[in-house]
Amino acid sequence: MSSGSEGYPYSQEERVAIAAVTRACTLTSSVFETLVKNETLTKGDKSPVTVGDFAAQAVISAIIHAAFPHDPIVGEEDASDLRVESGRSMKDRIVALANDALTTPLVAGEDPAWNLGPGTTRTDEQILEAIDRGNYGGGNTGRMWTIDPIDGTKGFLRGEQYAVCVSFVVDSQVKVGVIGCPNLPVDPSEPSKGLGAIFSAVRGHGARQLSISNPTQGSIALRIPQISESEDLSFLESVEAAHSSHSFNDRVAALLNVQKPPTRMDSQAKYACLARGQGGAYLRMPTGVGYKEKIWDHAPGEVLVVEAGGIVTDSRGEPLNFGLGRTLGENYGVIAAAKSIHPKILAAVQKVQNDAKAKV
Numbered sequence: 096m097s098s099g100s101e102g103y104p105y106s107q108e109e110r111v112a113i114a115a116v117t118r119a120c121t122l123t124s125s126v127f128e129t130l131v132k133n134e135t136l137t138k139g140d141k142s143p144v145t146v147g148d149f150a151a152q153a154v155i156s157a158i159i160h161a162a163f164p165h166d167p168i169v170g171e172e173d174a175s176d177l178r179v180e181s182g183r184s185m186k187d188r189i190v191a192l193a194n195d196a197l198t199t200p201l202v203a204g205e206d207p208a209w210n211l212g213p214g215t216t217r218t219d220e221q222i223l224e225a226i227d228r229g230n231y232g233g234g235n236t237g238r239m240w241t242i243d244p245i246d247g248t249k250g251f252l253r254g255e256q257y258a259v260c261v262s263f264v265v266d267s268q269v270k271v272g273v274i275g276c277p278n279l280p281v282d283p284s285e286p287s288k289g290l291g292a293i294f295s296a297v298r299g300h301g302a303r304q305l306s307i308s309n310p311t312q313g314s315i316a317l318r319i320p321q322i323s324e325s326e327d328l329s330f331l332e333s334v335e336a337a338h339s340s341h342s343f344n345d346r347v348a349a350l351l352n353v354q355k356p357p358t359r360m361d362s363q364a365k366y367a368c369l370a371r372g373q374g375g376a377y378l379r380m381p382t383g384v385g386y387k388e389k390i391w392d393h394a395p396g397e398v399l400v401v402e403a404g405g406i407v408t409d410s411r412g413e414p415l416n417f418g419l420g421r422t423l424g425e426n427y428g429v430i431a432a433a434k435s436i437h438p439k440i441l442a443a444v445q446k447v448q449n450d451a452k453a454k455v
């Protein structure tokens with residue numbers, strides 16, 4: 096299958112990623128409706144989320160593999176826990192969910208060659224293999240994909256934000272990023288328009304928001320407003336204090352005289368919101384526990400924000416390096432913002448870091 100058959104490079108990879116994310120979003124929404132909401136959440140039983148993660152990774156991986164059989168995949172999940180006897184009931188559920196998602200009839204934008212639709216049921220082993228195909232270790236040469244089947248698991252469990260995230264990378268540069276956000280308002284200024292959106296970007300070809308129910312039916316181009324006054328920012332940050340330092344952000348906000356409180360949200364929905372003009376900046380500074388950021392947590396978001404007119408760097412001002420393996424390497428944090436304001440935020444972040452060092 097040739098790249099760029101629709102007039103721009105990697106349009107075919109984008110089409111595959113959008114189809115995979117769309118099918119996986121239907122799956123994760125239904126897992127939440129049928130299991131998590133029905134008391135499983137309040138019982139503290141985390142299995143439905145695990146089931147949703149595994150099944151969504153199986154679906155995405157199967158579609159990518161059918162379209163591009165030689166491409167390696169870096170996926171968050173692996174199937175080893177499902178191959179032992181204690182994982183059998185969970186495996187049965189995952190296989191059923193994944194097959195449900197893969198065998199629904201083809202819709203616009205999908206290709207019969209991707210082995211989807213009625214009659215394409217996979218065996219248990221094929222579903223486990225699809226999950227395990229995400230075991231690639233990454234690297235800085237050649238083509239590869241990343242999958243985060245449910246990003247923001249904690250948000251998913253709370254019924255808040257989460258994202259289904261796929262990226263396509265060539266020689267460590269993210270070329271395509273697709274982020275599905277089933278719980279995100281279609282239009283933040285008009286809640287009556289409902290929930291659920293897909294975001295897609297292709298390097299050099301812009302970023303757009305698509306309808307989650309019909310991603311081929313038109314799109315909205317995304318541009319980040321190029322604000323210059325830091326007073327107008329509202330930092331996007333994780334809900335979970337363990338994932339990034341809230342107090343560090345507070346100090347940066349104080350230094351920049353930011354007036355609005357931070358906007359807390361799980362998952363790469365933060366990158367998507369930034370790309371459509373919400374917040375103005377996403378700050379994710381390490382909490383100091385030695386955690387290394389995973390490439391699947393940032394690759395789709397990076398290309399989305401850059402294509403919408405933003406910059407994504409670490410706290411040294413360096414671009415994120417997607418060619419080091421499954422992680423981004425040593426954790427210098429992430430600063431994503433409009434081009435116009437990024438240098439100011441970076442300088443403030445570095446000042447807060449230096450002040451903290453001077454105190455030690």
Ligand SMILES: Nc1ncnc2c1ncn2[C@@H]1O[C@H](COP(=O)(O)O)[C@@H](OP(=O)(O)O)[C@H]1O
Nearest residue numbers: 245246247248249333334335337338361362386
């Ligand atoms: N100590 C830590 N520091 C930073 N990120 C962490 C972390 N522990 C887990 N994460 C990552 O944070 C992601 C969620 O980010 P956010 O806080 O923006 O919602 C998780 O993705 P998953 O939910 O896919 O596992 C996980 O990869």
Ligand SMILES: [Mg+2]
Nearest residue numbers: 243246247392
């Ligand atoms: Mg994640």
Ligand SMILES: [Mg+2]
Nearest residue numbers: 171243245246
């Ligand atoms: Mg995940």
Ligand SMILES: [Mg+2]
Nearest residue numbers: 171245247248
């Ligand atoms: Mg996880």
